[in-house]
Amino acid sequence: MSKLGTVVVGMSGGVDSSVAAVLLKEQGYQVIGMTMKTWDYQLSGGNTGKETGCCSLESINDARSIAVHHGFPHYIVDFRGDFGDEVIDNFVGEYMAGRTPNPCVLCNTKVKWNSMLRKAMALGADYIATGHYARIRHDDDRNRWMLSRGRDSNKDQTYVLWGISQEALSKTLLPLSGLTKPEVRQLAREFGLKTADKSESYEICFIPDNDYGRFLREKVPGLGDRLSGGPVKTEGGDVVGHHDGYPFYTIGQRRGLNIAVGKPVYVTRIEPDTNTVVVGEDQSLLCSRLIAGQINTIAWDQIPDGGIRVEAKIRYKDSQEPATLTPLPGGGAEIRFDQPKRAVTPGQSVVFYSGDDLLGGGIIERAFIQ
CATH class of the missing domain: 3.40.50.620 (HUPs)
Incomplete structure (x- = not known):
C-alpha cells in the first residue's frame, strides 16, 4: 500500500x-x-x-x-x-x-x-x-x-x-x-506511450461527425417534419423566410439561414413556443446583462451580498471581461459586463474569475439586448 x-x-x-x-x-x-x-x-x-x-x-x-x-x-x-x-x-x-x-x-x-x-x-x-x-x-x-x-x-x-x-x-x-x-x-x-502523438478530438464525443441536426433528428422522431417551415422574422416582426426547425439554430448564427434581406443578419432570438427564429443585424446581438441559474460557487459558500467585481467569460475560447456579479433571490445571479458582449447564448455557461482563480459559474438563462 x-x-x-x-x-x-x-x-x-x-x-x-x-x-x-x-x-x-x-x-x-x-x-x-x-x-x-x-x-x-x-x-x-x-x-x-x-x-x-x-x-x-x-x-x-x-x-x-x-x-x-x-x-x-x-x-x-x-x-x-x-x-x-x-x-x-x-x-x-x-x-x-x-x-x-x-x-x-x-x-x-x-x-x-x-x-x-x-x-x-x-x-x-x-x-x-x-x-x-x-x-x-x-x-x-x-x-x-x-x-x-x-x-x-x-x-x-x-x-x-x-x-x-x-x-x-x-x-x-x-x-x-x-x-x-x-x-x-x-x-x-x-515514458514510451503509444499515445504520445495521438491527435486531439474537438467534436462532442457522442456526435463524432459534428452533425447536431442529424443527432437531434434521430433522437426525436419526426422532428424535421413537425418543425420545418416555421417563420424567420425580423426584429420588427416581418416574415423574411422559413427555417428547417428552430432546434437547428443558435444565437449569432448567420450561415444556413437561406434568406436574402439585402444585408447581413444573424439569429438574435429563438422562440420555441411559436416555432420562430428571429434575425437582426449584428448590433442586435450586443448584450451587457444576463441572468444565470444553476450557480455553483467555488470561492465562497454563496455569492457575496451586494455583488462583487469579477472577470467573466461566456464561451470556452472567449476572453475574461470585467463584470459585476450579483446574487438573486432563489439562487440565481445577474452578471453585468462593463462592455457589451456579442451573442450571449442561453444554455451556455458563464464562468467568473479573479485573475487565474475560478470563482464559480452557472448556466445562462436569459440575455438582455442593449
Missing part, C-alpha cells in the same frame, strides 16, 4: 490522461486506471461508421495497454445510464427548449466528478485524477478548495470545470497542472 494513497485515474485513451496516470505512478501513488464507457453509437444515435474518440475500442485498448505496460490495474466501467440521463437527455432537451447546451460541462460535473468519484470511493481509493489542464489548491484564508488556471494558458480547461463541488475538489489530483501540452507529449515519448 502506497503511503501517498490510492488514486483512480480517468483514462480516455488520449495522451493527457495517459501521462497523468504514469506520472502519478512514478510519484509513488497506487494507481488504478478507469476508462468510462459513457455511450455507444447504437444507443445515442451516433455515426457507427466513425467510431473514434474516448469510447472507441481503439481508445479503450490504448488505455488498457498503457496500464498493463506500467504495472497498474485497469477497469472499464459502464456509465452509459448516467451519461444518457444526465448529458444526452439534457442535450436534446435544451435544444428543444431553444437553448444551446454545453454537454462537456455536464459530463465533467455529473459523470467524471460524480459517478467516477463514487466508483473510486467504492474501490477504496483516496483520490481521483484526470488529465485536465488546471490547478487545485486549498486556500487556508477562505477555507475553500480553489480551482485555478494551470501553467499552459492555451490549454486551460477551467471553463468546463466550474460545476465541481468542494467535496470532489478535495479528492481530486490534477498532475498536469504545471505542464504545457508540448511537455506532456515529450513526457509521453520518454
Whole structure:
C-alpha cells in the first residue's frame, strides 16, 4: 500500500490522461486506471461508421495497454445510464427548449466528478485524477478548495470545470497542472506511450461527425417534419423566410439561414413556443446583462451580498471581461459586463474569475439586448 494513497485515474485513451496516470505512478501513488464507457453509437444515435474518440475500442485498448505496460490495474466501467440521463437527455432537451447546451460541462460535473468519484470511493481509493489542464489548491484564508488556471494558458480547461463541488475538489489530483501540452507529449515519448502523438478530438464525443441536426433528428422522431417551415422574422416582426426547425439554430448564427434581406443578419432570438427564429443585424446581438441559474460557487459558500467585481467569460475560447456579479433571490445571479458582449447564448455557461482563480459559474438563462 502506497503511503501517498490510492488514486483512480480517468483514462480516455488520449495522451493527457495517459501521462497523468504514469506520472502519478512514478510519484509513488497506487494507481488504478478507469476508462468510462459513457455511450455507444447504437444507443445515442451516433455515426457507427466513425467510431473514434474516448469510447472507441481503439481508445479503450490504448488505455488498457498503457496500464498493463506500467504495472497498474485497469477497469472499464459502464456509465452509459448516467451519461444518457444526465448529458444526452439534457442535450436534446435544451435544444428543444431553444437553448444551446454545453454537454462537456455536464459530463465533467455529473459523470467524471460524480459517478467516477463514487466508483473510486467504492474501490477504496483516496483520490481521483484526470488529465485536465488546471490547478487545485486549498486556500487556508477562505477555507475553500480553489480551482485555478494551470501553467499552459492555451490549454486551460477551467471553463468546463466550474460545476465541481468542494467535496470532489478535495479528492481530486490534477498532475498536469504545471505542464504545457508540448511537455506532456515529450513526457509521453520518454515514458514510451503509444499515445504520445495521438491527435486531439474537438467534436462532442457522442456526435463524432459534428452533425447536431442529424443527432437531434434521430433522437426525436419526426422532428424535421413537425418543425420545418416555421417563420424567420425580423426584429420588427416581418416574415423574411422559413427555417428547417428552430432546434437547428443558435444565437449569432448567420450561415444556413437561406434568406436574402439585402444585408447581413444573424439569429438574435429563438422562440420555441411559436416555432420562430428571429434575425437582426449584428448590433442586435450586443448584450451587457444576463441572468444565470444553476450557480455553483467555488470561492465562497454563496455569492457575496451586494455583488462583487469579477472577470467573466461566456464561451470556452472567449476572453475574461470585467463584470459585476450579483446574487438573486432563489439562487440565481445577474452578471453585468462593463462592455457589451456579442451573442450571449442561453444554455451556455458563464464562468467568473479573479485573475487565474475560478470563482464559480452557472448556466445562462436569459440575455438582455442593449
